[in-house]
Amino acid sequence: MWDAYKKGFKAFLRLEKSLSDLSVEAYLRDVDKLTLFLTKEENIPPPSSITLKDLQGFVKWIGELGMTATSQARIISGIRSFYKYLLTEQVVSVDPTALLETPKTKRALPDVLSFEEIELIIGQIDQSKPEGGRNKAILETMYSCGLRVSEVVGLKISCLYLDVGFIRVIGKGDKERLVPIGSDAVKYIKLYKDNIRVHQPLVKGAEDILFLNSRGKGLSRVMIFYIIRDLVKKAGISKTISPHTFRHSFATHLVEGGADLRAVQEMLGHESITTTEIYTHLDRDFLRNTLQQFHPAFKK
Numbered sequence: 263m264w265d266a267y268k269k270g271f272k273a274f275l276r277l278e279k280s281l282s283d284l285s286v287e288a289y290l291r292d293v294d295k296l297t298l299f300l301t302k303e304e305n306i307p308p309p310s311s312i313t314l315k316d317l318q319g320f321v322k323w324i325g326e327l328g329m330t331a332t333s334q335a336r337i338i339s340g341i342r343s344f345y346k347y348l349l350t351e352q353v354v355s356v357d358p359t360a361l362l363e364t365p366k367t368k369r370a371l372p373d374v375l376s377f378e379e380i381e382l383i384i385g386q387i388d389q390s391k392p393e394g395g396r397n398k399a400i401l402e403t404m405y406s407c408g409l410r411v412s413e414v415v416g417l418k419i420s421c422l423y424l425d426v427g428f429i430r431v432i433g434k435g436d437k438e439r440l441v442p443i444g445s446d447a448v449k450y451i452k453l454y455k456d457n458i459r460v461h462q463p464l465v466k467g468a469e470d471i472l473f474l475n476s477r478g479k480g481l482s483r484v485m486i487f488y489i490i491r492d493l494v495k496k497a498g499i500s501k502t503i504s505p506h507t508f509r510h511s512f513a514t515h516l517v518e519g520g521a522d523l524r525a526v527q528e529m530l531g532h533e534s535i536t537t538t539e540i541y542t543h544l545d546r547d548f549l550r551n552t553l554q555q556f557h558p559a560f561k562k
Contacts, residue, residue, distance in 0.1 A: 263308050264297050267344075267353065274347050280436045292340025299323050309345075310354045317341070317362050331365040338364050373501045375511045380405055383503075386496040393476070395458045397489055399450040400473055404505065406444035407431070408512030408530055411483045411505035418470045419455070424448045433531040441529050 268290060275286045299320045300306045307316075320341075324334055342359040349357050375383070384401050388394045404414055413431050421430035427448065428440050455472070463478035471480040486505045494503045501507075509530070516526050 264293075264306065267309055267348065268293055270351065271344055271347050274350075275343075288336075289340045289343060292337045293344050295324065295337060296320055296341055296344075309348055312358050314358050314361055317358055321362070321365070325365070334365045338362060373503065373507055373510070374514045375499075375501070375503070375507055377515065379497070379499055379501075380508070380511060382497045383490070383493045383499065386493045392458045392461075395450070395454045396473060397493075399447070399454040400486065400489070401493075401508065402447040402450045403429075403443065404508040405512055406447035407441045408509045408516075409441075410434075410509060410531075411486050413531075414486060414505070415473065415481045415483055417472045419472050420470050422451065422472070424451065431531065434533075437531065439528065439531050 271293065272286055272290060275281045275289055281289075297306065300312075300316075321334065321338065324337060329337070338359070342362070345354065345357045345359045348354045380401075384398065384405075387398050387401070389398055400414060403409065403417070404411075407429060409417075409431060410433065413433055416432060417429065418432075421432070423429065423440075424443070427442055427445075429443050431439050431441050433439060451472070459472075459474060462474055462476070464474075465478045468474060468478060468480050473481050475481055475485065483505070490503060490505055490508075494501075513526055513530055516529075517523070
């Protein structure tokens with residue numbers, strides 16, 4: 263019985279929610295954990311018979327397995343999504359996850375680069391090599407637009423509106439948004455596209471992909487990570503830096519400069535304003551550090 267519902271849930275996540283295969287598999291693993299917990303019963307009860315008490319026992323069980331609060335919260339989120347699907351399909355009439363409490367998680371604030379550090383990292387690129395011109399365009403675009411790494415590697419030529427200073431970004435769940443792009447990023451994209459990319463071989467299916475590797479294929483997310491890691495090492499920066507750090511830095515610099523949080527949310531492609539609000543915490547830390555550094559009362 264559970265297998266049939268999981269099959270339907272899988273189709274729902276792919277077709278209705280347009281989630282990636284990796285995300286779909288993660289959700290299904292969450293449901294698998296619940297069914298594993300339920301195997302302690304002689305007969306596994308159907309989803310419609312699961313109560314809040316059953317789910318509280320499940321949360322206690324995954325906690326006893328040594329899972330962190332963050333992992334527990336993610337699994338509970340998966341179970342909630344499963345029951346929302348069952349509710350939509352009228353398999354259940356009551357959602358037992360409605361009153362299920364999620365373990366408190368401490369939200370870690372990400373490392374952020376200063377503008378000077380970003381310039382220092384980008385300054386390490388050897389532009390005498392073809393890949394240098396490409397990498398310059400990539401990093402300028404990441405910082406200028408606050409893109410996720412998946413959005414960078416998937417950026418299409420047909421989504422560039424450089425003459426009017428915008429790019430069309432396809433984000434999570436295939437949701438599209440228009441993002442303004444800075445003049446430096448525009449300049450280096452044009453240089454790469456017109457002077458470097460035109461001389462590369464093209465693999466079938468990659469004709470519209472902007473950033474290519476030397477074999478004419480689209481770049482992988484891992485490749486972007488390696489590019490940034492090597493540049494950070496050359497720059498002598500000791501912070502924990504990943505491609506996502508450029509996105510965090512983009513948002514933080516906007517908030518520090520007084521940008522409206524709703525505008526930042528729109529540019530980042532966050533579904534909820536709550537996700538964007540992390541940058542207000544970063545901004546408060548910035549203000550506190552500024553006071554401690556420059557205000558006489560804080561120097562005592």
